[in-house]
Amino acid sequence: MSAHGEAVAPRAEGIGRPTSSRRAKDIGFRLGLLACLGLAILLLGVLLVDVVTDGVDRLSWDFITSFASINADQAGIEAALTGTLWLMAVCAAFIIPVGVATAIYLEEYADNTKWYNRLIEVNIQNLAAVPSIVYGILGLAFLVRGPLSLGPVILAGGLTLGLLVLPVVIIAGREAIRAVPPSIREGSMALGATQWQTIWRQVLPAAVPGIATGVILSLSRAIGETAPLIVVGAATFVAFNPEGLDSNFTAMPIQIFDWISRPSNDVNDYRPLAAAGILLLMILLVAMNSVAIWLRNRYEQKW
Amino acid sequence: MTDERQEQGQEAPEQEARGLRRSLDVRHGDHPSPAVEGAEPRAKVAREAVFQLEDLMVSYNAKPAVRNVSFDIGVNEITALIGPSGCGKSTVIRCFNRMNDLIPSAKVEGRVLYHGQDLYGPQVDAVEVRKRIGMVFQKPNPFPKSIYDNIAFGPRVLGMKGDMDEIVERALGHAALWDEVKDRLKTNAFGMSGGQQQRLCIARCLAVEPDVILMDEPCSALDPISTGKIEDLMMGLKEEYSIVIVTHNMQQAARVSDKTAFFTVELGEDDHRTGRVVEFDDTEKIFTNPSDSRTEAYVTGKVG
Numbered sequence: 001m002s003a004h005g006e007a008v009a010p011r012a013e014g015i016g017r018p019t020s021s022r023r024a025k026d027i028g029f030r031l032g033l034l035a036c037l038g039l040a041i042l043l044l045g046v047l048l049v050d051v052v053t054d055g056v057d058r059l060s061w062d063f064i065t066s067f068a069s070i071n072a073d074q075a076g077i078e079a080a081l082t083g084t085l086w087l088m089a090v091c092a093a094f095i096i097p098v099g100v101a102t103a104i105y106l107e108e109y110a111d112n113t114k115w116y117n118r119l120i121e122v123n124i125q126n127l128a129a130v131p132s133i134v135y136g137i138l139g140l141a142f143l144v145r146g147p148l149s150l151g152p153v154i155l156a157g158g159l160t161l162g163l164l165v166l167p168v169v170i171i172a173g174r175e176a177i178r179a180v181p182p183s184i185r186e187g188s189m190a191l192g193a194t195q196w197q198t199i200w201r202q203v204l205p206a207a208v209p210g211i212a213t214g215v216i217l218s219l220s221r222a223i224g225e226t227a228p229l230i231v232v233g234a235a236t237f238v239a240f241n242p243e244g245l246d247s248n249f250t251a252m253p254i255q256i257f258d259w260i261s262r263p264s265n266d267v268n269d270y271r272p273l274a275a276a277g278i279l280l281l282m283i284l285l286v287a288m289n290s291v292a293i294w295l296r297n298r299y300e301q302k303w
Numbered sequence: 304m305t306d307e308r309q310e311q312g313q314e315a316p317e318q319e320a321r322g323l324r325r326s327l328d329v330r331h332g333d334h335p336s337p338a339v340e341g342a343e344p345r346a347k348v349a350r351e352a353v354f355q356l357e358d359l360m361v362s363y364n365a366k367p368a369v370r371n372v373s374f375d376i377g378v379n380e381i382t383a384l385i386g387p388s389g390c391g392k393s394t395v396i397r398c399f400n401r402m403n404d405l406i407p408s409a410k411v412e413g414r415v416l417y418h419g420q421d422l423y424g425p426q427v428d429a430v431e432v433r434k435r436i437g438m439v440f441q442k443p444n445p446f447p448k449s450i451y452d453n454i455a456f457g458p459r460v461l462g463m464k465g466d467m468d469e470i471v472e473r474a475l476g477h478a479a480l481w482d483e484v485k486d487r488l489k490t491n492a493f494g495m496s497g498g499q500q501q502r503l504c505i506a507r508c509l510a511v512e513p514d515v516i517l518m519d520e521p522c523s524a525l526d527p528i529s530t531g532k533i534e535d536l537m538m539g540l541k542e543e544y545s546i547v548i549v550t551h552n553m554q555q556a557a558r559v560s561d562k563t564a565f566f567t568v569e570l571g572e573d574d575h576r577t578g579r580v581v582e583f584d585d586t587e588k589i590f591t592n593p594s595d596s597r598t599e600a601y602v603t604g605k606v607g
Contacts, residue, residue: 111407113407181444183440184444184446184447185405186438186440186444187440187444187445187446187504187507188446188456188460189402189405189433190400190402190433190437190438190508191433191434191437191461191507191511192430192433192434192435192457192460192461193430193456193461194430194460197460201456201460202446202456205447206447301447302493303447
């Protein structure tokens with residue numbers, strides 16, 4: 001402390017320079033993380049490039065508007081695309097009311113001190129982790145055959161997919177409802193609104209963006225599901241569009257799976273078809289997720 | 304009404320003569336403290352009571368949060384509930400519109416009479432109670448809607464007849480907010496300042512034409528200027544409504560209220576805290592000549 005300038009006060013000594021070994025660790029850790037991220041992106045990139053190079057030539061309006069065919073040059077994905085859209089419609093019509101109602105019950109009415117409400121909660125968490133094939137078997141046993149005996153039709157497929165993603169919708173719905181602060185409910189109730197009026201006119205409108213995001217993300221999980229639909233009995237070679245809930249159907253993942261598993265030769269090469277199908281499915285997925293992100297950013301309420 | 308006021312004036316002339324905004328400087332102990340032990344409750348003034356509390360006790364999870372609460376709240380008066388944190392003031396005010404019903408673990412014992420009728424009687428509908436007894440909360444809680452829809456929500460759910468535009472204008476005017484917001488009724492209420500939001504909440508409450516307004520620390524999140532506006536508003540609203548206010552701000556209680564209830568916390572066995580009412584009296588008396596030494600210690604700032 002003799003003179004100002006170079007002399008550093010003892011307490012401030014070494015303040016700007018971490019020791020070289022600590023610095024090395026810090027940099028090493030960062031590089032490690034970057035490497036993991038890089039690997040993930042690289043794998044995804046390779047897959048994408050592979051699919052695009054294989055399939056982009058086949059992805060055309062003709063591909064979208066043609067039915068299945070033995071002749072690979074003429075085959076298209078129309079039946080599978082419409083089948084998937086039908087399945088999603090059925091699935092959404094099932095999961096939105098049931099999922100939202102369940103979420104409302106669990107968040108707004110259920111008394112958490114009661115054992116049966118806690119049991120329901122725990123089981124919903126567990127159901128979200130059940131492998132999809134199990135839902136396929138459930139659908140086969142209860143919807144396709146058994147009590148409902150619907151047969152391998154759109155309704156059975158859509159409901160099976162709905163059961164599969166219902167827990168996710170419920171969980172997302174509960175989170176959205178829980179994000180509405182209690183002060184809003186109190187403010188509404190204090191004006192003499194009933195609990196139902198409060199939920200319907202205050203809580204739900206405020207929770208809709210979150211619920212919608214959850215529903216869309218659930219549907220984008222359902223759209224790629226293959227195993228349960230195979231078990232339920234989706235057809236692989238369909239040359240017509242579904243005409244109603246009781247139509248037989250195929251779906252995009254099923255069609256893609258079928259094309260991949262067919263023996264290809266010089267005359268009939270099904271692999272570009274599969275790649276084009278994957279591309280179309282991915283475009284749908286990206287579109288759905290974009291809508292979900294947009295919804296969240298646009299309408300999410302900041303409290 | 305007029306007759307009653309006169310009657311009240313005759314019986315308690317000093318009450319009428321008293322200025323509404325009192326100085327706090329007179330509160331220090333020039334006044335001889337009356338015997339604390341066995342202080343008799345003052346003879347009941349012949350005033351109309353909107354609420355009569357009879358040995359009210361509220362428990363959460365079977366543990367009493369506040370007990371032995373007995374006093375009357377008068378019509379067209381501002382009654383302040385003061386006391387340290389955890390003394391049960393907010394718990395008590397939430398009994399008046401049955402907001403405690405929303406907490407499953409809460410249990411209310413004793414009686415709360417509203418114009419003579421037991422609020423917790425078997426045939427009483429909590430929703431009906433809340434129509435008549437409005438509430439303003441600690442933190443402004445506008446709905447995430449337009450200013451207009453915030454006001455219109457109450458009348459709509461209650462199915463009130465009449466022109467909605469008129470109802471909205473009247474309520475906003477009543478809350479001294481109309482001039483500030485009349486050009487942006489359709490904008491989101493979240494864009495208002497905190498003080499405006501709180502006045503919006505008061506307007507929202509007035510729109511359903513209640514009889515009583517409960518205010519649970521309405522100014523604790525506001526700056527002094529907004530607080531002043533709300534206090535002025537309360538003084539005006541007193542003409543038509545009975546007001547109960549919980550406040551941590553003793554100056555505020557002294558400025559606006561006619562009657563004050565002082566609560567305290569008692570530490571029971573197993574360290575459980577229970578609130579209880581120490582003293583209920585004219586605000587002036589509470590702040591200048593309290594009967595209980597604990598009240599005096601609190602209002603003079605020696606404790607709390």
